Amino acid sequence: MKLYNGPQIIVGLVIFLAIFTYPLWSGAGKAAPVPKPQPVPKSVATQCVADTAYMRTSHMTLLNYWRDEVVRDGDRLYVSASGKTFNMSLSNTCFECHTSKVKFCDQCHNYLAISPFCWDCHLTPKEKK
Amino acid sequence: MGVDRRQFLKLAGISAAFGLGGSVGFQLLRPGALDAAERMPTPYQMVFPKSQGNSEVMPNPKALKGRRWGMVIDMRKLTVEKARAAIQACNYYHNVPTIPGKQNIKWIWLTGYTNAFPEVENPFADPAIKNARFIAMCNHCDNPPCVRVCPTKATFQREDGIVMMDMHRCIGCRFCMAGCPYGSRSFNFRDPRPFIKKEYPKYPTRTKGVVEKCTFCSERLAVGKLPACAEASGGAMVFGDVDDAGSELRQLLRSRYSIRRKPNLGTHPQVYYLV
Numbered sequence: 001m002k003l004y005n006g007p008q009i010i011v012g013l014v015i016f017l018a019i020f021t022y023p024l025w026s027g028a029g030k031a032a033p034v035p036k037p038q039p040v041p042k043s044v045a046t047q048c049v050a051d052t053a054y055m056r057t058s059h060m061t062l063l064n065y066w067r068d069e070v071v072r073d074g075d076r077l078y079v080s081a082s083g084k085t086f087n088m089s090l091s092n093t094c095f096e097c098h099t100s101k102v103k104f105c106d107q108c109h110n111y112l113a114i115s116p117f118c119w120d121c122h123l124t125p126k127e128k129k
Numbered sequence: 130m131g132v133d134r135r136q137f138l139k140l141a142g143i144s145a146a147f148g149l150g151g152s153v154g155f156q157l158l159r160p161g162a163l164d165a166a167e168r169m170p171t172p173y174q175m176v177f178p179k180s181q182g183n184s185e186v187m188p189n190p191k192a193l194k195g196r197r198w199g200m201v202i203d204m205r206k207l208t209v210e211k212a213r214a215a216i217q218a219c220n221y222y223h224n225v226p227t228i229p230g231k232q233n234i235k236w237i238w239l240t241g242y243t244n245a246f247p248e249v250e251n252p253f254a255d256p257a258i259k260n261a262r263f264i265a266m267c268n269h270c271d272n273p274p275c276v277r278v279c280p281t282k283a284t285f286q287r288e289d290g291i292v293m294m295d296m297h298r299c300i301g302c303r304f305c306m307a308g309c310p311y312g313s314r315s316f317n318f319r320d321p322r323p324f325i326k327k328e329y330p331k332y333p334t335r336t337k338g339v340v341e342k343c344t345f346c347s348e349r350l351a352v353g354k355l356p357a358c359a360e361a362s363g364g365a366m367v368f369g370d371v372d373d374a375g376s377e378l379r380q381l382l383r384s385r386y387s388i389r390r391k392p393n394l395g396t397h398p399q400v401y402y403l404v
Binding site: 067074078079080081087091092117122 | 184185186187188189192224285287293295296297320328330331332333334335336337347351352
């Protein structure tokens with residue numbers, strides 16, 4: 001079997017494969033930096049609405065639950081497992097301590113390449129430069 | 130290797146017995162092991178693992194409580210200035226944008242007599258009424274057509290009568306806008322944020338593709354405050370419990386003649402105009 005225009009085709013294939021696989025080999029051996037959400041200073045608050053491990057994995061479930069309770073039933077106060085009472089509000093409660101969306105929320109969300117649409121409506125505090 | 134008829138029937142019989150007896154066998158040897166439905170965590174447990182188990186939700190004790198909220202608008206007291214103040218307060222506290230043209234968002238607005246009350250049109254009516262500017266807003270109907278037509282239950286009626294919107298569920302189909310006979314609902318044709326003059330940080334804005342309307346300030350009632358328009362109107366708009374015969378609202382309704390918008394449609398609007 002004869003390959004017509006062999007050299008051009010092979011060179012073309014090599015160039016194509018190099019470009020096509022660029023995302024694979026360019027990042028080989030390098031890990032994306034681990035996200036570092038800004039911790040809340042101890043002077044501002046010492047405990048969140050739930051423990052850190054739970055918030056890390058399930059804050060979205062908790063927020064969905066809060067949303068349903070507030071919008072549907074009008075129950076707006078949340079008594080946490082530690083007995084503290086919170087107003088169930090993303091913009092008004094969460095952002096009182098986590099004052100920067102860029103330094104807190106976006107850290108992990110960008111790392112995991114997810115873009116929740118909470119912020120389409122819920123306002124976040126102005127970012128300090 | 131072939132299988133003769135006798136071997137085939139034996140195999141089939143054993144397989145059938147095993148298949149049929151399988152779950153019975155499980156129940157005998159390990160009772161309850163297959164009861165998946167009972168072992169599924171409840172939604173509450175799914176939200177809260179054991180560490181969050183003893184948390185709870187409750188309404189704010191300061192919240193205003195009523196069996197059936199309503200509003201009375203006193204047309205003798207309502208001047209255009211007071212109405213504008215009420216509209217401005219509402220627009221500010223709810224981040225209502227001002228968009229030029231037909232895509233504007235309205236929660237509460239001014240309208241003329243014949244527009245608000247088309248079926249009582251009367252060319253010789255008292256000019257004080259005929260030429261007055263009426264405040265129009267969501268009537269929070271007792272029999273709300275918008276709630277009936279909503280395919281996702283994004284709009285619903287609370288126990289205290291307030292017709293609420295759950296923006297998270299709204300798919301922007303605009304059936305409710307077709308259903309509402311008062312034009313109280315507005316659709317976000319575009320992102321409203323650039324059209325909000327001054328953002329009120331404690332209340333969310335809306336996003337493109339949802340319908341919005343007046344909520345009788347449910348977020349203010351929940352912390353014991355009156356609706357923003359009633360507070361800013363200098364006594365021309367009175368908010369109260371329609372179901373409570375002793376309320377200020379009911380006393381006003383007893384003392385003067387009141388009309389409602391398009392009552393013949395059977396929606397039972399809960400905004401009353403004292404004329």
